[in-house]
Amino acid sequence: MPSFWRHVNQVLKEAEIIIEVIDARHIKETRNLEIEEKITKAKRRILYVITKCDLVNIDKLKKEISNLNPVVFISSTEKLGTTILKKKILELSKGEKVTVGVVGYPNVGKSSLINALTGRGSARTSSESGYTKGLQKIRVDGKILLIDTPGVFPSMEKDNLKHGKTGAIDYSKIKDPELVALNLIEEQKELIKKHYKISKDEGDEILEAIALKFKKLQKGGGPDIDAAARLLLKHWQTGVITGA
Numbered sequence: 347m348p349s350f351w352r353h354v355n356q357v358l359k360e361a362e363i364i365i366e367v368i369d370a371r372h373i374k375e376t377r378n379l380e381i382e383e384k385i386t387k388a389k390r391r392i393l394y395v396i397t398k399c400d401l402v403n404i405d406k407l408k409k410e411i412s413n414l415n416p417v418v419f420i421s422s423t424e425k426l427g428t429t430i431l432k433k434k435i436l437e438l439s440k441g442e443k444v445t446v447g448v449v450g451y452p453n454v455g456k457s458s459l460i461n462a463l464t465g466r467g468s469a470r471t472s473s474e475s476g477y478t479k480g481l482q483k484i485r486v487d488g489k490i491l492l493i494d495t496p497g498v499f500p501s502m503e504k505d506n507l508k509h510g511k512t513g514a515i516d517y518s519k520i521k522d523p524e525l526v527a528l529n530l531i532e533e534q535k536e537l538i539k540k541h542y543k544i545s546k547d548e549g550d551e552i553l554e555a556i557a558l559k560f561k562k563l564q565k566g567g568g569p570d571i572d573a574a575a576r577l578l579l580k581h582w583q584t585g586v587i588t589g590a
């Protein structure tokens with residue numbers, strides 16, 4: 347069994363409530379239905395936490411996902427929603443002491459969420475995906491104990507496009523940045539054009555304009571599309587481009 351499933355199974359054993367952390371910019375893509383099924387089978391309570399809400403229009407988002415329940419909206423960087431989340435956890439535990447597992451795709455913001463809850467840098471974070479390696483237990487207060495976990499994909503999922511877009515695969519490690527970047531541009535065209543102040547409409551023209559803007563040039567002086575694509579993915583993954 348791959349080690350990440352061992353971790354997930356361990357957390358399912360120890361925690362009464364499981365928080366599934368989901369990226370507000372990629373709700374569908376960062377929901378892990380396989381883990382959700384395991385949570386249900388283990389008869390654990392699931393609590394959906396939508397994070398990175400500082401990067402989206404929250405009112406629009408709330409309308410889009412009225413189907414997730416119970417759900418809490420968070421921004422770890424701006425420490426928004428943390429009090430509501432603690433309240434929700436205690437509501438689910440009926441005020442009793444509780445252990446809460448924090449699971450989700452790589453790089454969605456699990457460790458940052460834990461730090462926002464404790465108010466300390468207790469869980470180590472990084473913009474690099476796959477940063478958290480083992481389980482780490484972190485106490486929030488007398489009642490709530492959290493378990494940080496390494497990010498997991500559904501076991502059969504090999505979707506490089508999606509993983510590159512969501513940051514589950516780090517921008518520095520994406521094999522075909524141009525393809526992933528073009529896909530992201532198709533999905534977020536207006537946001538990206540606005541961010542870089544580009545008026546072009548075609549994906550390849552937009553990448554070219556980014557290359558010129560940031561002086562990503564080949565030896566001959568032409569635009570380095572590969573480098574521009576990687577830069578766009580870096581900006582997207584690290585939250586430089588915001589739709590809030």
Ligand SMILES: Nc1nc2c(ncn2[C@@H]2O[C@H](COP(=O)(O)OP(=O)(O)OP(=O)(O)O)[C@@H](O)[C@H]2O)c(=O)[nH]1
Pocket residue numbers: 397398399400401420421422423424451452453454455456457458459470471472473474475476477478479495496497584585
């Ligand atoms: N804008 C914004 N960025 C965030 C937020 N939460 C996390 N991030 C960023 O997302 C990246 C990943 O955060 P982590 O907390 O390390 O994510 P993780 O899910 O623990 O990642 P792994 O351990 O690698 O699976 C970091 O660059 C964080 O700064 C948030 O609420 N808003």
Ligand SMILES: [Mg+2]
Pocket residue numbers: 456457458470471477478495496
């Ligand atoms: Mg982590």
